[in-house]
Amino acid sequence: MGRAEERRARQRGARRAETPGGMGRSESPGGMGRSESPGGRRRSESPGGRRRAEAPGGGRRRFPWKKLMGAFLAVCALGMAAFIGLYIYIDVPTTANADAGKQSNIYRYSNGKVFARDGEVNRELVPISKVPKGVQHAFVAAENKTFYTDAGVDLKGTLRGLISTAMGRKQGGSTITQQYVKNFYLTQDQTLTRKAKEMIIALKVDQQRSKDYILSGYMNTSYYGRGAHGVQAAARAYYDVDSKDLTTEQGAYLAALLQAPSQYDWSSATDTSKRLVKQRWNYVLDNMVEMKWLGPAERRDMKFPEPEDPKPTPGLSGQAGYLVKAANDELIASGVDEAELGARGWDITLAISESKQKRLERAVKETLNAKLDPDKRKVDGHVQAGAVSVDPKTGDVVALYGGRDATRHYLSNATRRDYQPASTFKPIVFASALQNGSKTQDGVPITASTVYDGTSERPVRGSVTPFAPPNEDDKDYGQITVQKAMNASVNSVFAQMVVDVGLDRTKQTALNLGMSKKAGGFEERPAMSLGVMGASPLDMASVYATFDNHGKKVTPRLVKSAERGDQKVKPRDAIGDAVITRQSADAVTSVLTGVVDEGTGAIVQSTGRRVAGKTGTSDDNKSAWFAGYTPELVTTVGLFGEGEGGRQVSLSGAAGGGRVNGGGFPAQIWAAYTKAALQGQRVTDFELDTEQGAAVAPTPSPSPSDSGASTGPSAPGSGQPTAPSGSGLPPSPSGSEQLPTQPPMPPDGTGPTVEPGPRTSRGTDGGAGSDAGTAG
Template identity: 30%
Template structure:
């Protein structure tokens, strides 16, 4: 009996690996480098999963050189860096694989690999850290070793391996780092490139010069040990300078409006810890928060409104879902290769004044707005105005007084609570009038917080990230957001903004209410403007529109009329939001108390800090001087 058990154990120990190997040999084919290239290209999708763009590095269309066209000293440098026994080993390091498996089982990662294994892993199989991938890697490595001569494997490796800066293969890497073909690489330059292979993004000399030099020294010493260079050549060698990344290769940007979305997604992925190497190697599938219908509506709205306008006008627009902070639509300009105006700092004008209102509500005790509104305003049509009328008539004097009452730093703090992240130094009373710069994206985020009842959600584009094998690398957590101020406070701020829509001559479908605010930034030339904004929200969508120029000069439309917030920006905003209402449906703002049965206006009790004759109401005045 014991003998039978022993025999069974021996058969299991010896036979099981053999069976696994045989099964793997039958099911794992050797993909071509071209097939692998397609799998490595990352894609960005809309929220519904439909494709938006492909993230193709400029080196993605690899320049495949014959082995003879790659200088011998460059080949020797790569062998010295990655596999000094390449021409004598069987194509895989069984000890290294066992070590890597052991690390996987104990929670670690990594393990030594031959060039053949690297070629298989990074080009043919994928870079997923798993036992399944290691299993497939071993099988395909053995197949490749049997099917291809060593020179062919080395040629494939040198033409497809990733070197950073969006460069696949030695030819594009040579252009990326030295702005010349691989045939002209020196020994030192070849050694630098060879040293980058293990960690191309982290060891880029432009990013980590000390690490790059350490790797270069390692490769040069390896060349000396392998008798590929003489001691004199080693002593004379100098660490080579490289061109700046911005002057070399990178990602192939799209020349349309989606190019800015792709750039913003890459930046967000980087902040999440997904670097350029992962994007280049792992064939990521990135699902965004961009709603395809909302994006199409926004782009059409921009094109419709700017058609026939002067060519020097620039525009940006951002829409955000207040419930999540997800960016529903994004337009940074029609040239993806140029400036992303959705993230350019500009003075927001009166679109910043709601944060002065918010500061007054958040002050302890809340500012008595009746004391402010009892003083004559600026150039307005009424002798006495409350904050709602002051916003509607752009009464700058009242908001400057409000900023003085609460303190300019309190206005900045309120804006930060809402979501403004720009640096605002040395604020004075004029900060309430939008003299400090913010971006359209930041302003949309802050307005979304007001729309969400004081709950802040970080604005974001990335929803999920999945690798080519279907492994989820990132999933946006479903969290409730961060409570910044009360729903009553947010509703009271919104109340001050609800008399503006009729002034723009527009109405949203289905009687949808909106809280909005235009902003016009004056020019040095009297009566002219340099920036024009329109911003606002419904309960389910916050959107901001900016129109300006590159030269910060007076804005004129096709009729030669100054561009202001009420005009091109407001028309664009309403065009987009009308579609949003039709798509998403009408949504009611929250009310507190019984409210007026005829108008639906909330009952903001006069005894509260948001009382009817303060934030949301209108002081009783005689005659026709009514707000």
């Protein structure tokens, strides 16, 4: 045997010796090899004689951990190589981005004419030395507690941001350094490329610049809302002080504000938003205590510093400021980032018609403002007017009046929701009755001809909450049809009707038609029928435009287009699906023509057009309304009594007259504007699909009844018609278009009826909003 054979033999023997009992690794007890079973069958074979798969060398196949680990390390190596390459390739820009410079937003009428420029950017750069240390720490505590010790990048936060960006979502987590780099050097674009650049530049900036330099840049480039860019502008906008005079409490609010400037602006925040911003404010201060930048005792003594009311941006005087604010709010609500909008550079075209806008402004000026003299009468200085005009076919807001001047009265009267819409809500109650097929307490279907008991202060039947509202001047109407009750705005009828329909159903109908869930006081109680919740002229324009559009939901739209470089914003849809049937909507329109023909809105007959509308005068005469429409145009006008500090006060005595009713100044403004806005256009009829209401047939006088709430209805459409179907005016004997004769208007301009004296509300359910009678 040669040496090689001897060596191999020794090796085989050594391997056999390694197994217990001296058996070879291929043997089992009894002399069988490992590949054999007791029956002599090889272990690698199945009972059917098939061999089981074996890994090379006779063993079972194992999971390839080594290969996976190798692949993982290779990917890591490639990632590191890519990062090193990007780090070498990407330099810190030598100049700021365009957004960090001075820009303006341009606002145009629908015809393309520019009516406002919002800029230059309201920013004043201040050195870090002019920001108190406590305020500096508040910003760090709010956004990036490790700012003074980190390398400028939060790897975990950046990774989350990259993943979210790749999935099409927005995600925070950036350090102060990264946010400064984004604000000053890059853009707000949510892309992987921008996020990668942000991280690399942040690392380099952190190496090249001091922490104070970076923090100063961050505070000076951030957007705080109210058009304020930078901490100095924010200090002025919210507390009317220079940045050097900010307290730690105020600084903590400004730091908290950066998370959602519009939502957290105290002047316009909802109750929920106020709660959230206070939580954020407390979070900032608690973090300062944790970081030992603030003592616990000092922290306990701190109170939330409510900001001052906002001041208008210079240069946006008159109606321009109201239009710009409303357009910005609509863009933000549609998804445009507020910081992007605040960075300027946008070209925004509104649906506002230049000619209609000027006519609306003129109507308010000549019909109302010219008659007010605050030097003679204190109440005249409390009168605030708001109006919105909408095209019901497109949903476009073609004119908007927010107040005398946006630089003198910041809050827009066109969009405020703090006043009651009063009896302009009553058509919603009737619409809900029709839509839900509701019946009276006696089981009679509710239609325009249904008879109710119009006795003043009659307690409603079927209500858990007692309610017995008075009519205007406590006038008793006895048995009265729904049509005539709408004409005269009889409170007792609609208080009973809302219970017959159901409070929850009525509220849902109101929301479906366009009233806002954000409105205050929208409680399910019988007083709802009198319009005691809050609503804006814009809200009520949505409701009445939906009636005019045969039940298809109209959500008024102000912005037609908005562009910024290659970025374009698609305008929101203004016309939606039907929220009530055409028959229900058209029946409401038909009934509302009666309010104009012979009711509280008769003054608007002067337009010479087919008109449907409703007046409203709230409790204590704090608001007065007229909401009306033609087939072509829907307009709502509201007057609001606003005293010092925003306190709601009575309008009574304004312009030297008595009570200000919806059929007075609001209806006069409506008529003057509508006549001018539609001048030269053909007079058209409402195209109605209904057999009830004043536009179809007269409502016969009811016979006496002993029923407490209502009696059976007269047959819809019964009697000799006084107007063809689809007409909002009674026909002339010859068939030509002639206006009905009306009594001469009294000198005070309150309409063809006698001005009633003051009335008091005595409902047991907070009977605000009662305003029936000929002045309702």
